[in-house]
Amino acid sequence: MIDVQAVGCRTRIKFCGLTRERDVADAVAAGADALGFVLWPGSKRCVDEARLAALAAQVPAFVTRVGLFVDQDAELIARSAVYLDLLQFHGDETPAFCAGFGRPWIKALRMRDDLDLHAAAAAYDGAQALLLDAYRPGMPGGTGETFDWSRIPASLEKPVILAGGLTADNVANAIECVRPFAVDVSGGVEAEPGCKDPRLLSAFAAAVAEADRKRLA
């Protein structure tokens, strides 16, 4: 696998938790590389399969459609995968389960104090990347909270997607500290849960572009 963090490419942007057609359009206009759709019913941002189909149909070529799952039924995942380019697993799914859909996948890891990232990277060797997110008991994602970025080793065996409490105000610092392959944001670009704000989407993308301009100069 290409060491994407070493080759000096720009930081990719994933906007997560989209629920409305207008948000898909605004996120694409802002420059999204990937869009996340939460299929987990416990989330305020959950979309059902019919909504997923409608939203996914709005996404242009070369923007990655990502489906988020938390310890869910394999049949639901397989049905949803028809509309998706990438599967993102947020629960206690085993590597074999994640790989069982014949689709590219990433594993979200919540940064609990005892998490060993090198061991996790080895265990989830088949993942395209690891999405690192804040740990809050009982919340599998979308906490709106940051974590201690210095816990991420400079050389991890998998590309890092940094998530958790990112905003237009802190993402440049996050990129400088972590040098992730991609950044992922949900609450930091919302007017209210599940409703993205076009100005916040654009401000976030502009902050990432500016951080990259300095980093790659």
Ligand SMILES: O=C(O)c1ccccc1NCC(=O)[C@H](O)[C@H](O)COP(=O)(O)O
């Ligand atoms: O967003 C949710 O409600 C959610 C629920 C269950 C699992 C994952 C969920 N979101 C996952 C994401 O990828 C979020 O973008 C990520 O946790 C960052 O969220 P935020 O801190 O609000 O930027």
